[in-house]
Amino acid sequence: MTLGTSTTNNPEPLGTYLEKMRAELIKKRGIKVDELPTKEELDRQTNIKAQKWLAKQKQDFYSSQSLWPADVPVSFKFSDWNPNLQKNASTARDAGKQAYVLSKRLANNQKFNVAFVGAPGVGKTSLALAILDELKSQKSGTMFVSTAELAGLYQQKREYADIQKRLSKIEESMKKVDVLLLDDLGTEGFSAFNDYGVRTDMQSLMYRISNARFDFKNNRVRNVTLTTTNNTQEQLKKMYDPKIISRLVPREPEFRVVFNGFKDVRGV
Numbered sequence: 001m002t003l004g005t006s007t008t009n010n011p012e013p014l015g016t017y018l019e020k021m022r023a024e025l026i027k028k029r030g031i032k033v034d035e036l037p038t039k040e041e042l043d044r045q046t047n048i049k050a051q052k053w054l055a056k057q058k059q060d061f062y063s064s065q066s067l068w069p070a071d072v073p074v075s076f077k078f079s080d081w082n083p084n085l086q087k088n089a090s091t092a093r094d095a096g097k098q099a100y101v102l103s104k105r106l107a108n109n110q111k112f113n114v115a116f117v118g119a120p121g122v123g124k125t126s127l128a129l130a131i132l133d134e135l136k137s138q139k140s141g142t143m144f145v146s147t148a149e150l151a152g153l154y155q156q157k158r159e160y161a162d163i164q165k166r167l168s169k170i171e172e173s174m175k176k177v178d179v180l181l182l183d184d185l186g187t188e189g190f191s192a193f194n195d196y197g198v199r200t201d202m203q204s205l206m207y208r209i210s211n212a213r214f215d216f217k218n219n220r221v222r223n224v225t226l227t228t229t230n231n232t233q234e235q236l237k238k239m240y241d242p243k244i245i246s247r248l249v250p251r252e253p254e255f256r257v258v259f260n261g262f263k264d265v266r267g268v
């Protein structure tokens with residue numbers, strides 16, 4: 001009867017055997033041992049990978065909470081910006097440049113809000129999206145919220161219980177996300193609802209969001225909000241409580257990309 005080879009009598013200890021195997025492998029593959037990463041370097045790389053994975057999870061979550069016009073996600077990059085679509089190409093180039101410089105400052109962890117103000121179809125959402133795109137590759141957590149879609153959900157919430165739940169989740173995300181793009185602020189204004197022109201439940205939501213995104217202790221922006229609007233600051237302050245507007249929409253020209261004299265290029 002054959003019982004197989006006994007390994008207990010093997011005179012070579014396992015450690016030595018493995019060491020030999022390793023040496024042979026290194027030789028065979030031409031590995032330069034001195035150039036192999038140290039344990040610290042491997043730990044550092046593992047840490048970076050874990051952070052990237054976490055950031056992606058966070059971004060995927062906030063993307064899933066985004067509210068796009070007609071549910072269709074849109075993207076735009078600075079390289080897509082074509083100043084020649086406007087008659088005054090140099091002003092259009094300047095608007096693109098202003099937004100680009102602001103995106104670099106935000107990527108550098110400076111905290112401020114930005115407003116994109118002008119008539120329909122002039123490129124406000126596009127440049128705001130370009131900032132979002134820049135920050136997505138550097139930071140975690142960007143979210144797009146179409147104010148009109150949000151108002152639409154508020155209109156339906158009494159009829160559908162699941163919309164109420166969805167709105168709660170969206171609100172939590174709008175409070176916490178690193179960079180929020182509030183698109184078309186002001187279109188939700190209806191003069192029939194109250195003195196401000198926006199339904200009261202949406203007023204309260206915006207109030208809670210503007211408070212959560214502002215650091216009162218240090219009197220500065222906590223989380224960045226980019227807003228696009230067809231309305232002036234004064235018009236917005238009539239639709240909403242002025243406190244909400246002053247916390248979300250900057251007054252300083254430095255942080256306002258204004259599209260004066262631009263023509264509607266939608267569909268051009």
Ligand SMILES: Nc1ncnc2c1ncn2[C@@H]1O[C@H](COP(=O)(O)OP(=O)(O)OP(=O)(O)O)[C@@H](O)[C@H]1O
Binds near residue numbers: 081082084086127230
């Ligand atoms: N300078 C530009 N270069 C390339 N595409 C542009 C430019 N300006 C506008 N567009 C395109 O025109 C369309 C309208 O632009 P966008 O949606 O940014 O306008 P808007 O100012 O946000 O309009 P609204 O007030 O109606 O929301 C988009 O498809 C956008 O990509």
Ligand SMILES: [Mg+2]
Binds near residue numbers: 125126184228
């Ligand atoms: Mg727009």
